[in-house]
Amino acid sequence: MKIEQLRKALRLYLVMGSPNCGGADPAAVLEAAIAGGITMFQFREKGAGALQGAAKLELGARLRRLCAQHAIPFIVNDDEGLALELEADGIHIGQEDTPAAAVRQRLKNMIVGVSAHDLAEARSALAEGADYLGVGPQYATRTKPDAREVQGPAAIQRIRAGGIRLPLVGIGGIDATNASHVIRAGADGVAVVSAIASAHSPREAAAELVRNIK
Secondary structure, eight states, X not given: OOHHHHHHXXXXXXXXXXXXXXXXXXXXXXXHHHHHTOOEXXXXXXXXXXXXXXXXXXXXXXXXXXXXXXXXXXEEESOHHHHHHTTOSEEEEOTTSSOHHHHHXXXXXXXXXXXXXXXXXXXXXXXXXXXEEEEOOXXXXXXXXXXXXXXXXXXXXXXXXXXXXXXXXXXXXXXXXXXXXXXXXXXXXXXXXHHHHTSSOHHHHHHHHHHHXX
């Protein structure tokens, strides 16, 4: 995927697995979110009650098919085997996961996203071949109990001021009330979990976010 296409794809990035859906069918949540305007999807099946083994693979395959039908890039969180099995468009890895350079070497044709919290991590990810950065946590989040200290949109400003031009998405505690601040700080898009997955209407929640990041 060309860099400008990737910037557009990152505009509204839904990160989700079954534990984030409040008992709703994840495929129904994803379908509604796509109708509402999400532009990228990451399958992140983690946390209390997360599916394992064949059940995880089956859910991933259902969500993969939905994304393919709507030309939405499908990313897998931190699992190279699963990414290959599902023929994902890419993988996203954190700072505590496998080094980006090794992942980039093995998954030559996939998008590789890397979490970064500051300029030093952003520079390292760039040097190791990352295609985009996920920067956060932008705001307080309940989705990731082990999340680092809140960085705020200023972290994105510092990374941009340091000369990093990679596509960049803000993540962590983002919703329709604060998404525009993240974009104004220099992000190409926002990544959300509960703002869509836990919403009464995922379609309306996605549409409202779209309106707030134009």
